Structures are given as structure tokens and as C-alpha cells.
Amino acid sequence: MPESFPLVSIVTPIFNEAGNVALLASRLVEVFQAHPEVSWEWVAVDDGSTDGTESKLREVINAAPRWQLIQLSRNFGQQSALRAGLDAASGGAVIFLDADLQDPPGLIPEMVARWKAGAKVVFAVRRSRGESRARQFLVSLFHRCFHALAGGRMPLDSGNFGLCDREVADILRKLPEHDAFLPALRAWTGFPAAVVEYDRLSRHSGSGLPLLKLAGFAWSAVTAFSDLPLRLIFLAGLVISSVGFAYGAILFAQRILQFFGFFKELEVLGFTTVAVAVFFMGGVQLLSLGIIGEYLARIYREAKGRPHFIVARRESGGKDIP
Secondary structure: OOOOOOEEEEEEEEOOOHHHHHHHHHHHHHHHHHOOOOEEEEEEEEOOOOOOHHHHHHHHHHHOOEEEEEEEOOOOOHHHHHHHHHHHOOOOEEEEOOOOOOOOHHHHHHHHHHHHOOOOEEEEEEEEOOOOHHHHHHHHHHHHHHHHHOOOOOOOOEEEEEEEEHHHHHHHHHOOOOOOOHHHHHHHOOOOEEEEEEEOOOOOOOOOOOHHHHHHHHHHHHHHHOOHHHHHHHHHHHHHHHHHHHHHHHHHHHHHHHHOOOOOOOOOOHHHHHHHHHHHHHHHHHHHHHHHHHHHHHHHHHHHOOOOOOEEEEEEEEOOOO
């Protein structure tokens, strides 16, 4: 690769981050100015913000050498906003960067260097997180569960923050699936990858994603990338059926032996046994139906074929735009 790099696009999904936009822009400008040998593009995607984020972006986005401002018609969610930015980005490499300033833009040059060295995908892996212990525990639990359920495709403690080559970006753009989990799909492509480690910072402002939404996002990621929950239903049914069959066989044998005068002192308590079995099996069935229903809902959404997002407005500019 020549010393003068091809265009590098930084895609930033933004939802109600008006308090962070100015500082985010200043941090990116520091990167742009420190590495003039790279042609930079900032693709900011306003995911239906309602707090004045768009007007704040208009005030600062011209500081980028080249920029695109994409406004979605409503809030479609983080992954859809990333896809909108991915579709618009024209760089030879595309970097995903959240707008909450927990992921430091100062790490971007190191990612670009790994890309220059031949990596098609660069993952940013968190050594530590600047969050509460409860949130750290829940997020760590998700990453480890997802790592196991998805076959270890995505490095532990990595997320949106990362880089993919244009070849990988074009493959991701062609994937038609809804509810796609792009960080894992980058790894799924199987191209040469590199890892950079960093310490995740605390949010500059705001409360971040609520734990309930975080749990929903985690579940969506698992069901989007793994069918193991469906297999676990089969295994659970097999185990429970085996236990029930064994218990029934023991009771039958006990009754036969009592008929011949053995184990007369043992009693089979009918109501308690039946009640526990009914409640247990009822709970297992409802849980299983819920998991199956989630996958059926995904099939239903895919069958409708609705667009992943709707762009209300798109603007672009910059010093190198003719």
C-alpha cells in the first residue's frame, strides 16, 4: 500500500447525543490533523434524534476533510444506523465508532496501521470498562455467552468499534438479513483479522443504554447469530423426558415389588408429585414456545422484506469534494 492511504471512512451512529457531538468532533479533528497523510471521511448518521443532535452536527461536521450527514426518518436502532452509514461510506476502509465517547478516537490511527499491514478486519478489544460493576458484570456475561453460542467467531470483549476493509464492507452491504449483528458478521467473513486493546472510558454525558434495552440487544444478537437456543430446547426436552421416564419406571417397579410384599413402608405422594411435575413442565413449555416464537418472528420480519432504514435527508461536503 502506498504511503498516501486511500480514503478512510468513520461511520458514527448517533441517537440523542447532542451533549457529546462537539467534543466528539474535536477528538476526530485531532486525529485528522495528526495524520494528514490519510484521506478522512466522517459519515454521521442521525438515527432519528429528538434532542437537537442534527443541528449540533451541522455546526461541527464541516471540520472534517470530507463528510456526509445522513438523517434517518425515525429511530431504526443502532445496527440499522450502522448499515446506513456503511452503505454511504466510500472509503477503502470503514471504521465503526459510537458517539458516546467511551471508545477513544485516538485509537483509530493504530487500526489504520494494522489495516495497512494487511489485516482486513481490526477488532478493538476492551481491557477494562469505565462503568458500574453491575453493568460490567452483565456486559461481560453477555460477551461470554455470545462467544460460546456463536462458536467464538467474535473476539471476547469487542463490539462495534473496529475497522473493516472495503472488500469486507461490500460483503456486509450485500447481506439481506434484518436484525443483523454487524460486529460479529465482520468476523464471520473469515478474512485476516487483527486486534488492538484499549481501556474503555466512562460516558462523557448521558446515562447510556438502559439495562432492559441492553438485555434486549444482547438477546437479539444471540438469536441473530446462533440457532443453539433451539437445539437447547431439544436437549432440555430429552433430559426432562429421560428423567420422567426413569422416575415413572422406579414408581412402577416399586408398585410391583409392594405387590409381592417388599417396600411396604414406602408411600408415593400423588398430589405433590403431580403438582410439581405440572408446574415444571408448564414453565419449560412456555419458555420453549417463547424461544421458538422469537425465531418465527425473525422469519416473519425477513419475509416482509421491509427496508432496514429510511433516509430522510442526506448531505455531503468537504475540501476534496468537486
